[in-house]
Amino acid sequence: MSESASLQALSEQQLSLIASELTESGYVLLSEFLPLHLAQSLLIEIHSMSEQAFKQAAIGRDNLQQLNEKIRSNTLHWLTGRSLVQQQYLGVMEQLRNAINRRLFMGLFDFECHYSHYAPGDFYKMHMDAFKGASNRVLSTVLYLNPEWQPEHAGELLLYSEDQKQLLLKIAPKFNDCILFLSDTFPHEVKVTQTDRFSIAGWFRINATVAGQLDPPR
Ligand SMILES: O=C(O)CCC(=O)C(=O)O
């Protein structure tokens, strides 16, 4: 979807905040990220999907890719733009991609994302989304879709400093909050959730045609 077709869902104020926070600290937490009707439509779509539509998440690269429930136990479903609401979300992220490139010259080339479902007991242990120079994922995004979240539900995202020594942020997966962070800089983990936890995890990527392959593969 073209940038104009996404109706410029993000305000200049939001975009300026994103650019300055990413420059300063490498991450930014945004509340009320999407126009409310869009966040609500995503919530309706994710709730209407059957558990069969979600696949067990894999970890690893290429043929080494394997299911590894010791590290991660959530399930996922890739967004392709097959519904209007998916097109609208991808349109917003396209607006964000262009705005970041214009302001920060990050050379973001495309965006991929999936719905995530963490059932009670699910988690994602400490990991990096990319390793320096070894992946085309450069900017991670997670949009949370849990209108009823309460502290006892847990399932927070913990974001650590690069040396893992400092806890930078403890993020409750609250409805329409969105975290952006540099993929190769911040180790992070999802604590065990006590209730169903929904989100859209996504990555802006640079073009790694040198490698000649999608990284990581789907
Ligand atoms: O859901 C979250 O809070 C983070 C998920 C995550 O780290 C990932 O999918 O790589």
Ligand SMILES: [Fe+2]
């Ligand atoms: Fe991650």
